[in-house]
Amino acid sequence: MLPWLLGFFGLFIGPSLYSFYLSFTKYDVLSPPEFIGLRNYVHMFTGDDLFWPSLGRTAYYTLLSVPLSVVGSMFLAILLNSKLRGVTIYRTLFFMPSLVPLVASVLLFKWLLNSDFGIVNQALRGMGMERPPGWFSDSQWAIPSLVLLRLWGAIGGTQMIIFLAGLQNVPQELYDAAAIDGANSWQSTRHVTIPMLTPTIFFNTVLGIIGAMQTFAAAFVATEGGPGFATWFFALHIWKHAFDYFNMGYGAALAWVLAVIIVILTLIQIRLSKRLVFYYGE
Amino acid sequence: MASTQPSVSTLSAGYASLRAKRSHRAKKLITYVLLTIFGLFFAFPLFWTLSSSLQTWQELRSYTPRLWPEVPQWSNYADVLRLVPFARWMINSFTIVLINIPGTIFTATMTAYAFARFNFFGKNVWFVLLLSTMMIPAIVTIIPQYLLFFNLKLIDTYVPLTIGAWLGGGAFMIFLLRQFIMSIPRDLDEAATIDGAGPFRILWSVLVPLMKPALTTVAILQFLTDWNDFFGPFIYLNTMARYTAAVGLRTFQHMALETTDPRDHLLMAGAAIMTIPVLVLFAAAQRYFVSGVVLTGLKV
Numbered sequence: 001m002l003p004w005l006l007g008f009f010g011l012f013i014g015p016s017l018y019s020f021y022l023s024f025t026k027y028d029v030l031s032p033p034e035f036i037g038l039r040n041y042v043h044m045f046t047g048d049d050l051f052w053p054s055l056g057r058t059a060y061y062t063l064l065s066v067p068l069s070v071v072g073s074m075f076l077a078i079l080l081n082s083k084l085r086g087v088t089i090y091r092t093l094f095f096m097p098s099l100v101p102l103v104a105s106v107l108l109f110k111w112l113l114n115s116d117f118g119i120v121n122q123a124l125r126g127m128g129m130e131r132p133p134g135w136f137s138d139s140q141w142a143i144p145s146l147v148l149l150r151l152w153g154a155i156g157g158t159q160m161i162i163f164l165a166g167l168q169n170v171p172q173e174l175y176d177a178a179a180i181d182g183a184n185s186w187q188s189t190r191h192v193t194i195p196m197l198t199p200t201i202f203f204n205t206v207l208g209i210i211g212a213m214q215t216f217a218a219a220f221v222a223t224e225g226g227p228g229f230a231t232w233f234f235a236l237h238i239w240k241h242a243f244d245y246f247n248m249g250y251g252a253a254l255a256w257v258l259a260v261i262i263v264i265l266t267l268i269q270i271r272l273s274k275r276l277v278f279y280y281g282e
Numbered sequence: 283m284a285s286t287q288p289s290v291s292t293l294s295a296g297y298a299s300l301r302a303k304r305s306h307r308a309k310k311l312i313t314y315v316l317l318t319i320f321g322l323f324f325a326f327p328l329f330w331t332l333s334s335s336l337q338t339w340q341e342l343r344s345y346t347p348r349l350w351p352e353v354p355q356w357s358n359y360a361d362v363l364r365l366v367p368f369a370r371w372m373i374n375s376f377t378i379v380l381i382n383i384p385g386t387i388f389t390a391t392m393t394a395y396a397f398a399r400f401n402f403f404g405k406n407v408w409f410v411l412l413l414s415t416m417m418i419p420a421i422v423t424i425i426p427q428y429l430l431f432f433n434l435k436l437i438d439t440y441v442p443l444t445i446g447a448w449l450g451g452g453a454f455m456i457f458l459l460r461q462f463i464m465s466i467p468r469d470l471d472e473a474a475t476i477d478g479a480g481p482f483r484i485l486w487s488v489l490v491p492l493m494k495p496a497l498t499t500v501a502i503l504q505f506l507t508d509w510n511d512f513f514g515p516f517i518y519l520n521t522m523a524r525y526t527a528a529v530g531l532r533t534f535q536h537m538a539l540e541t542t543d544p545r546d547h548l549l550m551a552g553a554a555i556m557t558i559p560v561l562v563l564f565a566a567a568q569r570y571f572v573s574g575v576v577l578t579g580l581k582v
Contacts, residue, residue, distance in 0.1 A: 004393035007389075007450040010449065011445070012415050012423055015427050018429075019426045029432065076320060079316055082310075084310060090321055095571075099560045100328070100553075103510075103512055103556070104557050105327075111549065112330060185309060214421060216513055221532045242425050252422075255422045256422060258419060266417065
């Protein structure tokens, strides 16, 4: 217990409070922090040209990647839950990409989706598409490319395993009852499986949004926020100010804004879940 | 009319079961087709990493690409190790992992034990605080942590990357182990108490032997976390010789090398080298990769 308490105060509570204080200061590490009141927060909304764009891009990425990855994982889990022969081989295959370290998978996708020599564009050209997408090198396609990378690396991983565990908790009697009522397999999926999975969907969505809002490594390794700031996510913006310009005060203020946004989004989801999530037996 | 009715219904029942059988078979076929399509989506990039890592750059950049190299260039792997300190980076990653695993096992177990078995002042509040650390974005604490290590002159060392593991190892690990300890009957503790064992004896000689599956899971999760971590090593390490594999591989993209030829094949070889330890671990201990989900008793 003691080591955790030390860590809890030393690495969590203390730093959180200190970063809150820093967010009201100007601090370049070399000279001591100088208290400047709300100036950092005012600057964010009035003088920082990349504040809103970076927030918008983070939101776009989150809105695209989280629903697709949650639905994708659920769909894969439902497929794997059918008691067919060879299903465990597919399960292992689906799980494998989530084992590839993120940096390795980013380099892999940059190469797969290389606009000139990538195998994907070679194939698209072979199929007669004259101008296939530029993927990571095209500002329109850069975020969708990151989403594709994310889907490949995540939908068959832990998220899918959580859905499989959820599916195993659906009582067989519900399916039997649906079958007696003459439900076909789509109807029983729609009216039995999906309602019973809503707690799992909720859990994966909440965690997915928390993660997506903080995306740093994928965008940084793939494009360093480019091309033309197309993947300049909020976490990159924080990093740039704190660790490249050494504006620790402004960086801390940005970090707190992100934290507050994430907490508010999570609370909204918890509120919504009371209406949308179905707990069996309650 | 009355006499024909049974035969019609028998006939229609037979037809219905035939139809059910046929639709069952069709469903099975559709499921397999979908499974295979997804299988290809997941497998092809893995295959392409390996294939690209064994081609020459001329082969990769031809307008008639080959799925598999004419002659596999195993020398690409040797080139990676020769051109960049990749072996060093791998050793560095392993070093961090080897420091962190015992740290997490030791400190997370003790913390989990306290939460699972003892009553102390404000226990529930502490537990909620513990869980809340999972929700608050790491980015809020990273700036002051960086400043702390900066003032302690610990930038460019492994201390910032390993101290967390020795101070509880993170909320998720503690939570997972606490759930596991709670599933062990208290009778065992009580029997040991009667035999005169103190709390530490109970933990190490009664509970820990029973916790092996949970501890294995924790060790594997710690390995994966450290092996994958990019942000931590990226901001804390400056000297190239101290990089981890994740940071090194990223740097490899833009580094000045003795050759200016395209290096996609070498990057793929690097990606493969970095992935191999994870795959080996997965092959050896597959079931522990997914058991975290089961152990936390996640209400799903």
